[in-house]
Structure formats: C-alpha cells, structure tokens
Amino acid sequence: MNRFRRTLLIAVPYLWLLLFFLAPFIIVVKISLSDTAIAQPPYVPVFDPALGWAGLKDFLSALDLESYVWLTQDSLYINAFLESLKIALISTSLCLLVAFPLALGIARTSPKRRPVLLMMVILPFWTSFLIRVYAWIGILRSEGFLNQFLQWTGVISEPLAIINTPVAVYVGIVYSYLPFMVLPIYATLEKMDGSLLEAAIDLGCSRTSAFWRITLPLAAPGIIAGCFLVFIPAMGEFVIPDLLGGTGTLMMGKTLWSEFFSNRDWPVASAVAIVLLLFLVVPIVAFQRMLERQQEAAR
Amino acid sequence: MNQQAQVSDRQPGPAARPSGGPTKVFAPWTEADAKPLVEFVDVRKVFGDFTAVNGVSLKIYPREFFALLGPSGCGKTTLLRMLAGFETPTSGKILLDGQDISGIPANRRPINMMFQSYALFPHLSVAANIAFGLKRSALPRQEIAGRTEEMLQLVQMTQFAHRKPHQLSGGQRQRVALARALAKNPKLLLLDEPLGALDAKLREQTQFELMNIQEKLGTTFVIVTHDQEEAMTVSSRIGLMSHGSLAQVATPPQIYENPVSRFVADFIGDVNIIEGKSGGVIARDGEEFVEFHRPGDESVFVARASEPVAPQTDCCLAVRPEKIAVTREKPADAANALTGHVHDIAYVGNLSTYHVRLADGSIVKAQEANRRRIANREITWEDEVWLSWTPGAGVVLAR
Numbered sequence: 001m002n003r004f005r006r007t008l009l010i011a012v013p014y015l016w017l018l019l020f021f022l023a024p025f026i027i028v029v030k031i032s033l034s035d036t037a038i039a040q041p042p043y044v045p046v047f048d049p050a051l052g053w054a055g056l057k058d059f060l061s062a063l064d065l066e067s068y069v070w071l072t073q074d075s076l077y078i079n080a081f082l083e084s085l086k087i088a089l090i091s092t093s094l095c096l097l098v099a100f101p102l103a104l105g106i107a108r109t110s111p112k113r114r115p116v117l118l119m120m121v122i123l124p125f126w127t128s129f130l131i132r133v134y135a136w137i138g139i140l141r142s143e144g145f146l147n148q149f150l151q152w153t154g155v156i157s158e159p160l161a162i163i164n165t166p167v168a169v170y171v172g173i174v175y176s177y178l179p180f181m182v183l184p185i186y187a188t189l190e191k192m193d194g195s196l197l198e199a200a201i202d203l204g205c206s207r208t209s210a211f212w213r214i215t216l217p218l219a220a221p222g223i224i225a226g227c228f229l230v231f232i233p234a235m236g237e238f239v240i241p242d243l244l245g246g247t248g249t250l251m252m253g254k255t256l257w258s259e260f261f262s263n264r265d266w267p268v269a270s271a272v273a274i275v276l277l278l279f280l281v282v283p284i285v286a287f288q289r290m291l292e293r294q295q296e297a298a299r
Numbered sequence: 300m301n302q303q304a305q306v307s308d309r310q311p312g313p314a315a316r317p318s319g320g321p322t323k324v325f326a327p328w329t330e331a332d333a334k335p336l337v338e339f340v341d342v343r344k345v346f347g348d349f350t351a352v353n354g355v356s357l358k359i360y361p362r363e364f365f366a367l368l369g370p371s372g373c374g375k376t377t378l379l380r381m382l383a384g385f386e387t388p389t390s391g392k393i394l395l396d397g398q399d400i401s402g403i404p405a406n407r408r409p410i411n412m413m414f415q416s417y418a419l420f421p422h423l424s425v426a427a428n429i430a431f432g433l434k435r436s437a438l439p440r441q442e443i444a445g446r447t448e449e450m451l452q453l454v455q456m457t458q459f460a461h462r463k464p465h466q467l468s469g470g471q472r473q474r475v476a477l478a479r480a481l482a483k484n485p486k487l488l489l490l491d492e493p494l495g496a497l498d499a500k501l502r503e504q505t506q507f508e509l510m511n512i513q514e515k516l517g518t519t520f521v522i523v524t525h526d527q528e529e530a531m532t533v534s535s536r537i538g539l540m541s542h543g544s545l546a547q548v549a550t551p552p553q554i555y556e557n558p559v560s561r562f563v564a565d566f567i568g569d570v571n572i573i574e575g576k577s578g579g580v581i582a583r584d585g586e587e588f589v590e591f592h593r594p595g596d597e598s599v600f601v602a603r604a605s606e607p608v609a610p611q612t613d614c615c616l617a618v619r620p621e622k623i624a625v626t627r628e629k630p631a632d633a634a635n636a637l638t639g640h641v642h643d644i645a646y647v648g649n650l651s652t653y654h655v656r657l658a659d660g661s662i663v664k665a666q667e668a669n670r671r672r673i674a675n676r677e678i679t680w681e682d683e684v685w686l687s688w689t690p691g692a693g694v695v696l697a698r
Contacts, residue, residue: 206406
C-alpha cells in the first residue's frame with residue numbers, strides 16, 4: 001500500500017513532464033526533420049495512422065536532416081548564435097558586477113533592515129515584464145528621459161543613441177535578470193559566519209585579502225547559480241532584443257521568431273530551437289551536477 | 300568523617316603559603332619584579348549608551364593560563380576582543396610586553412584567537428586551515444609544511460589532514476581550531492568559550508588536553524568562559540567579572556576560599572549566605588578571626604575575613620555546604636553551630652546535600668560524602684539536626 005502510494009506520488013510529476021515537456025519536444029524534433037511546404041500545417045510529411053504500416057514507412061523515409069544542413073550553410077544562424085553568446089556572456093558578467101556588491105551590502109546590514117532591502121530587489125517582479133521593458137524604451141530613446149536629463153544638465157549636447165543598439169539590450173537584460181543573480185548570492189553570503197572573516201584577519205589577512213580568500217570562495221556556489229540563472233534565459237531571450245535592440249541586434253530568439261512567423265519555415269525554426277536547446281543542455285547539466293555536489297557537501 | 304572535612308579547611312590558603320620554598324611555585328603575580336606580558340590600564344569600552352567594560356586594570360604574566368570568568372554580558376568577551384584587536388578601547392591603554400598595542404591592527408598583532416564557533420574555513424582542508432596563518436607570513440614553503448605537520452601531530456589530527464571541517468566531529472574541529480591558532484606561535488593565545496560546544500565528558504577530557512598543550516608550549520593563554528568549573532580546572536588565575544569590572548582576580552583556591560564579595564562567593568560554587576552584623580576581631584591559634592552575630596540568635600559565630608570589616612557593620616557570613624557537618628547531637632567544641640530540621644535531602648550518588656530549615660525559616664545547605672550505603676544513613680527527613688563548622692570554614696563579607 002505504502003509502496004503503491006509512493007509510486008503514485010512520483011508518477012504524477014513524471015506523467016506531467018512526459019505529457020507537457022517530452023511530447024512537445026518530440027513533435028518539435030519531428031518538425032525539424034520535415035520539409036517546408038505551403039500547406040496546413042506548413043510542412044510535410046504529416047503522419048497519418050490510417051495509412052497503416054506502409055504509411056509509417058513512407059513517413060519515416062521522408063524525414064531528413066536538410067534543415068540542420070541549412071543552418072550550417074547560411075552564416076546568419078552561426079552569427080546569430082555567436083551574437084547571442086556574446087550578449088549573454090557580457091550581460092551575465094555585468095549582472096554579476098552589479099549584483100555582488102548589492103547582495104553583500106544586504107547581507108551585511110542589520111537583520112532588521114534586510115527584508116525591506118530584499119523586497120526592493122523583488123518588487124519589480126510585481127509589474128508585468130513586458131511593461132517594464134517598454135518603460136525602458138521611454139527612458140532610453142533619443143528624446144527619452146535619460147537623454148533629456150543629460151542634455152538638461154549639460155553633460156551632452158546631442159542625444160545619445162542608446163536605443164536599438166546592443167547597449168540597450170545589455171541594460172534591459174541586466175535590469176530584468178538582476179534579482180536572479182542577487183538572490184542566490186545573497187543566500188550564500190547571509191549564511192556565512194562573520195567570525196570567519198575575523199579569523200582570517202586574526203591569522204594575518206588584510207581586509208582585502210580576507211575578501212578574496214574567504215568571502216569570494218564561500219560565495220562561489222551562489223555566484224555560479226546566479227550566472228546560470230541569468231545566462232541560460234539570456235541566451236534565448238527574445239522580447240528584450242526585439243524591443244530594445246532594434247534590427248541591428250540579431251539573437252537566436254529573434255531568428256527563431258522570424259523563421260516561425262515571418263518565413264513560416266517551421267522545419268528550420270524547429271532545427272534552430274533544437275540546436276539552441278542542445279547548446280544550453282550542457283550548462284544546465286553542469287548546473288545540476290553542481291547543485292548535487294553542493295547538497296552532498298552540506299550533509 | 301566530620302573530622303576529615305574539618306581538617307582539610309584548616310590548611311592555610313595559597314595566600315598564606317610562604318613563598319620561595321624548596322620547589323618554586325609558579326606565581327609571578329606575587330613577585331614584585333615580574334614583568335607582565337599583558338597589562339590593561341583603566342580600560343573602558345562603551346557601545347552607544349552601554350558600558351561593556353568599565354575601568355579594568357589587570358596584569359597577565361608570561362606562561363599564565365588566565366581565565367576571564369563571568370555571567371553573560373559582563374564584558375569578558377569585549378575585553379578579549381580588545382586584546383585581539385577587533386574592538387578599540389574607548390579609553391585606557393592595553394600594553395603587550397610594555398608596548399601600547401592600540402595602534403596595531405588585529406592582523407599584525409602577535410596574538411591569535413580561537414573562536415567560540417571555531418570559525419574553521421569550510422572550503423579548506425584541515426591542513427590548509429592550519430597552514431592559513433603561516434601562508435600569510437613570509438615563511439618559506441617547506442617550513443610552512445613542517446610547521447603544519449608539527450601542529451597536526453600536537454593535536455593528533457595527522458590522519459585527518461585532508462578532511463574538510465564538515466567531515467569532522469565537534470571535538471576534532473575544536474582541536475583543528477586550536478592547532479590553527481597556535482600555528483603562528485603567538486605570544487598570546489585567546490580562547491573564546493573554546494569548549495562550549497562540546498558535551499560534558501568530552502569537555503572534561505579536553506580541559507586536560509588544553510592544560511597539557513599549554514604546559515608543553517609555554518604559550519600564555521587567556522580563556523573566556525562562563526563555566527566556573529572549567530575556569531577552576533584549567534587556569535592559574537581567574538579574573539571574575541561583573542557588570543564590566545573585575546570583581547576579584549585570584550588563584551582558583553583563593554577565589555573559592557577567600558571571596559571578597561557576595562557576588563564572588565555566590566558565583567563560584569555553592570554557598571550559604573547568612574545575614575547578620577559583624578563583631579570584634581579575635582585571635583585564635585595565631586590567626587585573626589571576626590565575630591559575627593545573627594539577628595535573634597544569641598550565639599556568636601567566628602569566621603575569617605578576606606578584607607577588614609569594622610564592628611557593627613551589616614554583612615553576611617558565607618559558608619560552603621561541604622564545610623558544614625551534620626550531626627544529631629550538638630558537637631561539644633564546635634566554634635559555629637546552628638540547629639534546624641531536615642527539610643530535604645538531595646541524593647546524587649557520591650554526595651548528599653541536606654537542606655536544613657532553621658527556626659527563622661531560612662534554609663542552610665550542608666553536604667556530606669556518602670561513605671556508607673544510603674540504607675545505613677542515620678539522618679532522615681524532619682529530624683532535628685545540628686550544623687557545625689570551624690572558624691576557618693566561613694568568610695565574613697561586607698560587600
């Protein structure tokens with residue numbers, strides 16, 4: 001009875017994943033192996049169980065890797081991938097640079113004030129993501145708040161061209177994903193015993209070297225977790241480069257969108273999605289491994 | 300068996316012991332020309348509107364094992380942290396080897412500290428923890444390795460050198476913390492409640508280990524503890540603190556036998572406090588004693604005084620329970636005697652504590668070793684008994 005219950009408990013989430021993750025994934029894989037067609041749906045072959053065994057054979061023989069070959073032939077896709085990688089790496093680094101001092105500052109304030117400061121980090125989540133990104137258009141465009149303010153103070157005479165450049169994309173990604181970096185780093189720093197730093201100083205460290213030798217290594221799990229949490233979604237980000245980056249920035253997410261909706265080339269779009277996923281699976285698995293190791297160490 | 304107890308407290312206290320005997324006793328605080336290693340000169344520390352340390356002057360000598368003892372919040376930890384360099388005195392001076400160290404930051408003082416939480420670096424192995432301080436100095440690599448090995452041997456942790464702190468037991472962590480703090484061969488080792496996290500049995504064993512290591516290395520130790528038994532066991536002298544000041548600084552037997560105030564008598568061990576008035580000074584067997592009167596009691600009590608007490612002063616008589624004998628009949632030649640009824644008997648195996656209710660309702664405790672089986676005990680509940688003790692057993696305290 002007990003065993004049955006346990007199996008049932010585990011079976012529910014597994015069935016859920018099977019139904020809503022694995023099944024769509026297989027469909028996408030299948031589409032990526034198909035050929036584009038002016039039809040409804042816009043690809044061939046379409047599997048029809050009514051045709052029986054011979055139908056299945058025909059269906060399987062019609063599948064090929066043409067879309068994947070195409071991805072390597074047009075430099076557009078490789079460029080988009082490299083551009084995504086660059087933007088994701090740079091914005092993850094920027095995010096870390098902003099988030100670490102913030103997390104350290106919150107962890108070092110009195111426990112009474114911490115909830116308020118953490119609340120302020122999380123507060124933007126209470127507004128729609130899309131609205132916040134649109135708000136950045138209002139701030140960054142040539143006659144936006146930022147340029148008006150800078151011109152008013154006399155720092156610049158001509159408006160800065162920020163919107164529709166990679167800079168605007170960095171601003172957008174750093175802003176949107178900052179809490180994902182702050183919270184895991186804060187969690188590790190908050191757990192840190194303050195006497196560790198005193199011990200390091202007692203044993204001859206300066207404040208700076210105590211930071212590099214003790215604080216940073218102990219915050220490493222939080223830093224790594226935060227970097228994954230920012231890097232992985234930034235890699236496939238679509239909304240931010242589309243709204244803030246203009247036509248100049250070509251990222252995987254945008255390529256995917258235009259293949260699906262502008263070109264209506266579903267097989268190529270699916271191939272892009274699969275390739276992106278495969279590239280992200282590596283860091284995700286690494287992330288999982290790290291979490292497991294951490295949990296073992298904590299035991 | 301009563302006689303045995305009376306003989307033992309007839310022995311003169313360490314203060315009365317003649318100095319410079321055949322084997323020289325370690326007591327630099329009694330020598331006029333001894334140079335202190337650490338000297339606090341009227342040190343005060345104020346946090347906001349709270350005075351944590353209020354005018355402490357204290358000398359600690361080389362090779363001493365000095366215990367700062369007191370209830371929580373008495374300022375003992377603040378005193379230790381000022382010595383380590385984590386706090387700066389609001390006023391006053393701290394001298395190390397005669398030099399004012401207030402300008403020297405914590406990382407450049409030849410003082411190391413063992414933290415209450417041990418503060419072992421969780422990402423470093425046992426060996427790397429011990430070597431941490433050595434690597435911050437300009438020592439050549441080989442010397443660091445040698446010294447680390449030496450320290451691992453000292454605390455018997457060689458086989459655990461590559462473990463991480465979370466893979467160690469509490470006692471092992473304590474030993475690593477000790478080795479790490481000793482690795483740089485400091486002039487002074489500070490120990491902040493070093494055994495607080497250990498269970499009772501392990502703590503007792505570790506106390507002796509600490510004493511052995513201190514003796515072997517000859518390093519001066521200053522330990523902070525709230526456990527009076529621990530302070531009594533390990534230390535050469537105890538500084539008992541209360542509300543930011545030192546209540547008494549003395550050797551363990553002195554502080555136990557000759558407390559200077561009610562607070563000291565009450566904090567160290569178990570004690571009966573009997574309220575009353577002082578009388579005149581009398582001499583008996585070449586020693587001076589003070590007379591003491593209880594209100595509503597015609598008999599005169601005789602006790603020592605650790606400080607001179609003027610006649611007719613409101614004061615109290617402090618007597619340790621183990622120095623009081625319990626008998627059915629009034630002892631003929633007892634210097635001090637009281638009568639009452641047995642209210643309660645606390646039996647703890649080796650000892651029995653008799654709670655005796657006097658006529659005025661107050662309770663006096665007397666402790667006896669259980670040399671006979673409990674079935675043969677003569678005295679039981681509600682028996683009328685006599686409590687007696689020698690003149691040397693009690694102390695009259697005006698403070």
